Amino acid sequence: MVIILIRTVKYNLSKLRDLYLHTTCLATLANMAPHVHRLSAYASQRLVSLFYMLSRKYNKLTEQMDDKVGKGGSVEHDSLAKDMSAELHIYADFLRIVLEILNAILTYALPRNPEVVYAIMHRQEVFQPFKNHPRFSELIENIYMVLDFFNSRMDAQTQNGEWSVEKVLQFIISNCRSWRGEGMKMFNQLHFSYEQESHPEEFFTPYIWRLTLSHCGLSFDHNAVNLFTVDLPAEQLDNAGEEHDEPRQNGR
Structure with missing residues (x-):
């Protein structure tokens, strides 16, 4: 389930850019x-x-905004700058949610998730640019408390040869038993609830039928569809154009 949701977010980020789906x-x-x-x-x-993917997008937007301001652009009166500013706030919110997801796992379920600790240790450099960021620093602080705990114990342990993936993971599992989470900031758990709008069928019915028409492989008369606007295939458009261009006969 987690993998499916993350893949959906990444696909949406690169292709669909649907804020609601995100x-x-x-x-x-x-x-x-x-x-x-x-x-x-x-x-x-x-x-x-x-997190890294969202952070790259956030940093890119930040650089573009800084360039805009540096060149004397006015954010208040520039529609493009306003759009960029709004998008920047959206990605900041997304980044914060992902950080809160990681925090929730580390705060409430760290001993049960050694692979999460390993993944954070393996890519710990991606969090560094946000360590002193006013919007994210308090959430990053908890992540670095976990990193400091495990990094310091790894540094103190004598190891013959290199650390392999298996050895690092086993080390994390062993030290999870002594993890107490002392000093971790406790944040309120995020809890989102689904609020259904009135008459949801007005959205879902045409949406489902649009997917059905696009992917079921059955033949429908596109001209007879009234539930939603149908993009006619190129062949049908060409045929319609040919019929329209044919000369009329018998005075009709």
Whole structure:
């Protein structure tokens, strides 16, 4: 479930850019986070990768905004700058939700999720740029408390040869038993609830039929569809144009 949601967010980020879908997927992940149990290595890596992907987009927008202001642009009177500013706030919210998801796992379920700890340790550099960021620093602080706890114990342990993935993971599992979470800031657990709008069928019925028409492989008369606007296939458009261009005969 976690992997499916993360893949959906990433696909939406690169292709669809649907704000509602983004928010819904992240909200679902946030609701699940405190109750996650033995998250797989792949899911843990994808979760950290999602933070990195969003952070790159956020940093890019920040640089563009800074360039705009540096060149004397006025955010208040520039429609493009306003759009960029709004998008920047949206990505800041997304980043914060992902950080709160990670915090919820580390605060309430760390001993049950050594793979999450491993993924964070493996990619700990992605959190560094936000360590002193006023919007994210308090959430990053908890992540670095976990990193400091495990990094210091790894540094203190004598190891013959290199640390392999298996050895690091076993080390994390062993030290999870002594983790007490002392000094961790306790944040209120995020809890999102689904609020159904009145007459949801007005959205879902045409949406489902649009998917059916696009992917079922059955033949429908597109001209007879009244439930939603149908994009006619190119062949039908060409045929319609040819029929329209044919010369009339018999005076008609």
